[in-house]
Amino acid sequence: MNGRTTQEATTPQESSAEAVGPTEWTHRDEVGVGPWEGPWPTDDRYDPELLEHGDRRNVVDFYRYWRREAIVEHMDARRHPFHVAIENFQHDHNIGTVVRTANAFAAKAVHIVGKRRWNRRGAMVTDRYQHLQHHADVAGLVRFADEHGLTVVAVDNVPGSEPVETVRLPRECVLLFGQEGPGLSEDAKRAASLVVSIAQFGTTRSINAGVAAGIVMHTWVRQHADLSTAW
Structure with a gap:
């Protein structure tokens, strides 16, 4: 799954105007999105390891870089x-x-x-x-x-x-x-x-x-x- 636009991916922390967002993997065999570019979001739903290394998980773009527990909590609603x-x-x-x-x-x-x-x-x-x-x-x-x-x-x-x-x-x-x-x-x-x-x-x-x-x-x-x- 390729990353969507920066606007879609950064929806949870739209207040962070300087956030750049995810980058698409350059190789077609890579799944997900690459490391976060620009200042990291401060929202505690985000996983520092995923922000640093990229997110290859099978999740919709809205949940890119989120911790698993944060995803489950949001899904519960x-x-x-x-x-x-x-x-x-x-x-x-x-x-x-x-x-x-x-x-x-x-x-x-x-x-x-x-x-x-x-x-x-x-x-x-x-x-x-x-x-x-x-x-x-x-x-x-x-x-x-x-x-x-x-x-x-x-x-x-x-x-x-x-x-x-x-x-x-x-x-x-x-x-x-x-x-x-x-x-x-x-x-x-x-x-x-x-x-x-x-x-x-x-x-x-x-x-x-x-x-x-x-x-x-x-x-x-x-x-x-x-x-x-x-x-």
Whole structure:
């Protein structure tokens, strides 16, 4: 990702008139922006090491040079009131993709149900900025949902499910996804107040769990999000 204009990159400290801002990397294989040019910003959200050496992280330009903790704190004010949960009984490699997508849509949190360990490669380091919680089983997730007034919405192409293309998703909810292949467990389907499916027109029985999560999260965004706050 190349750096944007100085005006965009210096938005958090516009009061610093002498700040020059980031410089683009001169080599195409370099990711991000180079060292800060000119006087450093005094805002404590900025990381001195990143200002000195450049910022190669996979973050939007608004957060260039910010400390991780500062990014998380700022994101907490932007997060949407939906949560995402995925069952992890077979170390599903799609979980990383689900986390990355949840981060892109500013989900409140991602819940891993089942095994605590999961393959983080697909997350592309976005798990550093996304709240993650673990539940040993579906019952634990349901308790969390009940305590926080969240409706559990299961996603699976099963008899009795409602098309996500036409249903109105609850604003405050947990979108629950199953394993690649077997889909949702019986416990998950029983725990859900609503089960939705994604319309398919081909030969395959199901679509990739990471793709399904992206479709349903984007449906929530289309129905509930303030698009004027998108990057």
